[in-house]
Amino acid sequence: MPQLRKDIITERWVxxxxxxxxxxxxxxxxxxxxxxxFCPFCPGNESKTPPAIEEYPGADGTWSIRxxxxxxxxxxxxxxxGHDRDSLYESMNGIGEHEIIIENPSHDFSxxxxxxxxxxxxxxxxxxxxxxxxxxxxxxYAMCFKNFKAGAGATLSHPHSQxxxxxxxxxxxxxxxxxxxxxxxxxxxxxxxxxxxxxxxRKERVITENKTMIAISPYASITPFEVWILPKGHRSDFHAIxxxxxxxxxxxxxxxxxxxxxxxxxxxxNSFLHTSPFRFPLTSFGKYFHWHLEIEPKHGAIAxxxxxxxxxxxxxxxxxxxxxxxxx
Amino acid sequence: MPQLRKDIITERWVxxxxxxxxxxxxxxxxxxxxxxxFCPFCPGNESKTPPAIEEYPGADGTWSIRxxxxxxxxxxxxxxxGHDRDSLYESMNGIGEHEIIIENPSHDFSxxxxxxxxxxxxxxxxxxxxxxxxxxxxxxYAMCFKNFKAGAGATLSHPHSQxxxxxxxxxxxxxxxxxxxxxxxxxxxxxxxxxxxxxxxRKERVITENKTMIAISPYASITPFEVWILPKGHRSDFHAIxxxxxxxxxxxxxxxxxxxxxxxxxxxxNSFLHTSPFRFPLTSFGKYFHWHLEIEPKHGAIAxxxxxxxxxxxxxxxxxxxxxxxxx
Numbered sequence: 001m002p003q004l005r006k007d008i009i010t011e012r013w014v015x016x017x018x019x020x021x022x023x024x025x026x027x028x029x030x031x032x033x034x035x036x037x038f039c040p041f042c043p044g045n046e047s048k049t050p051p052a053i054e055e056y057p058g059a060d061g062t063w064s065i066r067x068x069x070x071x072x073x074x075x076x077x078x079x080x081x082g083h084d085r086d087s088l089y090e091s092m093n094g095i096g097e098h099e100i101i102i103e104n105p106s107h108d109f110s111x112x113x114x115x116x117x118x119x120x121x122x123x124x125x126x127x128x129x130x131x132x133x134x135x136x137x138x139x140x141y142a143m144c145f146k147n148f149k150a151g152a153g154a155t156l157s158h159p160h161s162q163x164x165x166x167x168x169x170x171x172x173x174x175x176x177x178x179x180x181x182x183x184x185x186x187x188x189x190x191x192x193x194x195x196x197x198x199x200x201x202r203k204e205r206v207i208t209e210n211k212t213m214i215a216i217s218p219y220a221s222i223t224p225f226e227v228w229i230l231p232k233g234h235r236s237d238f239h240a241i242x243x244x245x246x247x248x249x250x251x252x253x254x255x256x257x258x259x260x261x262x263x264x265x266x267x268x269x270n271s272f273l274h275t276s277p278f279r280f281p282l283t284s285f286g287k288y289f290h291w292h293l294e295i296e297p298k299h300g301a302i303a304x305x306x307x308x309x310x311x312x313x314x315x316x317x318x319x320x321x322x323x324x325x326x327x328x
Numbered sequence: 329m330p331q332l333r334k335d336i337i338t339e340r341w342v343x344x345x346x347x348x349x350x351x352x353x354x355x356x357x358x359x360x361x362x363x364x365x366f367c368p369f370c371p372g373n374e375s376k377t378p379p380a381i382e383e384y385p386g387a388d389g390t391w392s393i394r395x396x397x398x399x400x401x402x403x404x405x406x407x408x409x410g411h412d413r414d415s416l417y418e419s420m421n422g423i424g425e426h427e428i429i430i431e432n433p434s435h436d437f438s439x440x441x442x443x444x445x446x447x448x449x450x451x452x453x454x455x456x457x458x459x460x461x462x463x464x465x466x467x468x469y470a471m472c473f474k475n476f477k478a479g480a481g482a483t484l485s486h487p488h489s490q491x492x493x494x495x496x497x498x499x500x501x502x503x504x505x506x507x508x509x510x511x512x513x514x515x516x517x518x519x520x521x522x523x524x525x526x527x528x529x530r531k532e533r534v535i536t537e538n539k540t541m542i543a544i545s546p547y548a549s550i551t552p553f554e555v556w557i558l559p560k561g562h563r564s565d566f567h568a569i570x571x572x573x574x575x576x577x578x579x580x581x582x583x584x585x586x587x588x589x590x591x592x593x594x595x596x597x598n599s600f601l602h603t604s605p606f607r608f609p610l611t612s613f614g615k616y617f618h619w620h621l622e623i624e625p626k627h628g629a630i631a632x633x634x635x636x637x638x639x640x641x642x643x644x645x646x647x648x649x650x651x652x653x654x655x656x
Contacts, residue, residue: 001404001406001421001422002401002402002403002422003419003420003421003422004419004420004421004422004494004495004496005417005418005419006417006418006419008416008418011499012499013496013498013499015402015403015422016422017402017422073330074330074343074345074633074641075330075345076329076330078329087526088336088522088523088526089333089334089336089526089548090333090334090336091331091332091334092332093329093330093332094329094330094332094344094345143633143636145632145633145636146632147632147633152632162632162633164633164637166332166639167332168341170341170636170637170638170639171339171340171341171637171638171639172636172637172638173637173638175638194416195416198415198416198417219417220417270632270635270636271632272632272635272636272637274636296635304473304474304475304480304481304490304598304599304600305402305471305473305475305490305492307598307600307624308471308498308500308598308600308602308622309471309492309498309499309500309501309600310498310499310500310503311494311498311499
């Protein structure tokens with residue numbers, strides 16, 4: 001019997017249905033590397049990207065991490081918001097920032113085999129960029145995310161993360177904020193703190209943990225092997241992490257990727273950092289929102305039903321996924 | 329300059345950014361037909377599907393349209409909802425119905441070259457199924473949708489639509505209902521009727537129309553060549569269509585697919601029918617919700633940013649798409 005589970009924060013329902021695993025598939029998908037592809041992120045090709053915003057020294061006089069503006073930005077630099085709500089419709093100019101964190105000089109660097117120190121450094125650089133972007137007057141939010149492999153929507157395979165800073169809080173984050181606020185107003189505590197306490201007690205969805213961080217399979221996982229990584233203590237702003245916490249983040253993230261690799265191979269994934277909106281001292285988000293990292297390995301295409309309904313269908317229960325990831 | 333546009337019904341923002349069209353892509357995707365694939369929907373293979381719920385006669389003593397239960401259902405037949413909200417989390421049993429409308433005996437029947445009468449008949453059959461499902465006590469909604477080609481998530485290429493009936497109203501529909509209700513309460517009219525009036529006046533996003541139906545490119549299209557097809561008069565329940573309206577639906581849908589084919593070829597797409605929840609006489613949805621068909625041609629993968637933010641990035645403006653579809 002399939003089960004419907006509700007994400008208590010966003011009220012998004014998920015169908016956990018392992019009966020769909022065996023259905024026949026007429027198609028197999030393949031992603032091929034286009035011939036003669038030139039990688040603008042490899043060392044030696046620095047002139048093919050916009051100038052570096054930040055560049056950290058690496059071995060042999062080269063760089064270890066570079067931050068550049070995206071040459072094909074989703075939102076563009078500027079300060080004229082141009083908010084138009086005169087007609088039936090509402091629009092704004094597409095103002096914002098779109099940065100790329102080139103995570104390593106090696107084209108074939110993989111999060112699945114990264115070392116904790118390199119990973120920690122990437123998160124520290126991301127935190128620094130979020131802090132810098134949070135000071136831009138007309139921006140309200142920055143989403144830091146990663147598409148790994150073509151199957152997850154990556155157009156370039158050289159390891160990189162992206163940060164898109166924007167003049168509004170995106171819908172999914174707003175839903176989490178409002179869900180967290182609602183829970184806080186009813187129960188007087190952070191919903192993520194409640195989830196961490198519940199999971200630590202039940203144990204069946206805890207994948208791994210270290211001194212300050214915990215990795216769980218969320219109760220209403222939208223995809224097989226979805227992982228949430230959260231600080232155990234209540235922290236709302238990712239950009240406020242210090243070096244010690246970054247080290248723990250690097251360690252647990254590497255641990256999670258190693259486990260994923262052992263169970264599902266180097267699968268394509270998307271990961272997103274969910275943190276508080278900017279200008280936090282002027283808001284109440286700090287009380288009830290809890291930053292976390294979400295990792296969603298790709299499993300098949302998102303088809304009409306998911307797109308049209310907002311329901312996700314997940315053929316593997318989070319408890320089964322946790323068991324596999326824990327015992328590997 | 330990219331533009332941010334708000335869907336006034338769901339408050340979902342879209343980034344219209346044609347500057348992203350030219351970025352380099354390292355990968356090309358391919359979908360291949362698996363070898364030795366056996367089609368359970370082709371004539372002669374009727375014993376490979378569950379027994380027909382409905383079967384309409386075709387030429388030569390065969391059938392023209394068959395409705396069967398999905399052999400691998402997302403939700404299963406039953407009446408024990410098993411609603412559990414005792415712990416921190418909330419769940420229900422995965423109760424519902426999952427039906428397949430096999431639209432044509434021909435494996436290669438394509439909506440892109442269908443005739444209006446065949447298409448009208450498919451919509452009439454779907455309306456009949458929605459009406460039948462609406463009478464099942466514990467069901468609240470049925471989503472009728474179609475995934476065309478592997479690139480849109482289809483696992484079988486034989487032309488078919490699916491209906492998933494469920495015990496709750498799905499999130500995206502609920503957001504549309506609440507957005508429509510809010511607009512109605514503020515303005516005293518249906519938001520879709522307002523949109524139709526606005527578009528009929530402006531003309532720049534009207535693709536085609538006939539006596540009773542209109543096809544538009546929505547102002548905040550989430551994908552290039554997204555099309556909404558709506559009845560011009562206010563109608564909230566798709567299952568109430570009569571034969572005359574079905575004929576007009578068949579005509580405009582074929583017209584839209586022919587135009588899409590001329591401009592973007594036989595592209596993969598998802599389509600969804602958005603109609604009112606069940607047990608309409610007991611609710612107020614009829615006043616402010618307006619059924620419509622949404623067609624979303626596939627354009628690239630939905631990647632991390634879209635998934636993580638709820639923002640969609642659309643590299644072609646709906647006005648440009650309308651012009652191409654109108655002039656073809």
